[in-house]
Amino acid sequence: LPTGPCALPGITDNVSEAAPTPAGFARAAGTVRALTLFIDFPDAPATLSPMARFGEFFPAATDYFRVSSYGRLTYVPKPLFRWLRMSRPLAAYGITRGATFDPASDRGYHALSREIVHAVDPYADFRDYDVVNVIMAPNAGPPATRSVLSVTFSGADLGLRTGRGAPFRNVSFIWSRQTGLSAFRVLNHENAHVFGLPDLYYTDDRAGRAPVGHWDPMDEDWGPSNDFLGWHKWKLGWLTPGQVHCAPAGQLPTEHDLTPVSTPGGAKIVVVPTGPHTAFVVEARASGLLDPLVCRPGVLVYHVATDVPSGRAPIRVVDATPHSRGCYADSRYVDPDLTDAPFRPGETFTDRTSGVTVTVLTENTDGTYRVRVTPATRRPSSPTAPAPPVPHP
Incomplete structure (x- = not known):
């Protein structure tokens, strides 16, 4: 289960992105x-x-x-x-x-x-x-x-x-x-x-783009199959400590070879904290048994907030192609905008607020992706009280 400086505390009296998951929920391993x-x-x-x-x-x-x-x-x-x-x-x-x-x-x-x-x-x-x-x-x-x-x-x-x-x-x-x-x-x-996971979509039925789309069934569980995000697999106890790389604030840039979450083995996620309850998470996604819709394989970057309640978008995927309609514009059950969200080799994500950067260096011959991660420039401040919970349909 999640431990160390990248295991972020958060809401404990309801489903949330807090890692590890609080007591009271069923174990998932x-x-x-x-x-x-x-x-x-x-x-x-x-x-x-x-x-x-x-x-x-x-x-x-x-x-x-x-x-x-x-x-x-x-x-x-x-x-x-x-x-x-x-x-x-x-x-x-x-x-x-x-x-x-x-x-x-x-x-x-x-x-x-x-x-x-x-x-x-x-x-x-x-x-x-x-x-x-x-x-x-x-x-x-x-x-x-x-x-x-x-x-x-x-x-x-x-x-x-x-x-x-x-x-x-x-x-x-x-x-x-x-x-x-x-x-x-x-x-x-x-x-x-x-098992303790929250809803990633907006439960108030507001209009607009899905926060995560078809990258996790806690946002979209209709239509073709999709796998869980690597952060969720860590929370659920499905990753070993060696499969989770932590990039704390104030450290030097590091390079990582990431195996797609659809493939067993290998490093799965890099967690880059930006605050006491927030982090960017980096993982590789490619087509697999549970991920048949990956039309633009590459490196997915998303923001996790463990103090944001279920149903209020506690995770938001970064779209590497924000002006694209995506790969499945005519699908009834897939929000198309984020289907081509992963970053490809030669592309860089930069968060100007925290100083975090993620550069995809290469796609290796074994299907892994090599990335360079620059951690946040400032160390997280002390934790604050979590936000109130909401129901989880």
């Missing part, structure tokens, strides 16, 4: 057991078997985590193959985008979860699992193309106990169906919240 439940409603009875619904996500979601983690995460779904019928019509629970987990209300996710816990208690002991997936009948609620209801409650104790006294926590609710290629990745996105 080793064997993770996911209790997987299937729910329907009197006015929206399931029209397919729970096995068929399960097959919409698995083994694809498991394989995705295995490949992205370089085999460090063994994700084991543990399905309870029966539809658990709730007692009231769906509308009675008041489930909308942004619905809360309020113990004082007879609506919302707390009310729904009370019934789920009661229904599951005879069949499963929640203490045996690290993660809970609640997968709804696909005909319950609006289509995902109209309103995305899938949501995760993670980290904090939700105040709900099972009959055996186990806490109901680190739970993802999966609604409807996403469309397009690799629609299963809504589960990978939601479970990444269980």
Whole structure:
């Protein structure tokens, strides 16, 4: 897990970019057991078997985590193959985008979860699992193309106990169906919240360019597959210490050979701190099993802010071609502007505020990229209090 001067503290009471991830979230390395439940409603009875619904996500979601983690995460779904019928019509629970987990209300996710816990208690002991997936009948609620209801409650104790006294926590609710290629990745996105990752997109639905685009599923998890950023792989415990290079402020320029994140082995990221909660991160991206859309392979540079809440763009990718429309201008599920964001050999990124520069020197014959990094000219000041958290759909 992240340690050293480039492991930046940040928000600790919600999902965030803080490294390492605070206690309370599910671990993302080793064997993770996911209790997987299937729910329907009197006015929206399931029209397919729970096995068929399960097959919409698995083994694809498991394989995705295995490949992205370089085999460090063994994700084991543990399905309870029966539809658990709730007692009231769906509308009675008041489930909308942004619905809360309020113990004082007879609506919302707390009310729904009370019934789920009661229904599951005879069949499963929640203490045996690290993660809970609640997968709804696909005909319950609006289509995902109209309103995305899938949501995760993670980290904090939700105040709900099972009959055996186990806490109901680190739970993802999966609604409807996403469309397009690799629609299963809504589960990978939601479970990444269980592991502590924030939303990278603006959750207030503001218009404008995506902060990260298709470079990480915490921004865009629709359409063709995409891999996690190297910073996220470090947070999740998928990188060894030798795969993370740190360039503290005030040091001399250094050179690094970076292996694309889609390829196992090799150095993966250079972290260049610019403040107590901020850094530029440098990594190589090239086409791979989880990254089929990399039309301009090269070196991706992005800014990380560990004190910026989920849903407020805690990561922003630097666009090496800001006047280009990108490579996939006609794709419905890909923000095209950033698809050609990586820097190519001979190009340099400069941040005038901090003095950080990143120059791509060469693309080596083995597919790695050699970069020269000039750290920030000023040492970071002491940390300040983190910003308040926001929900994470």
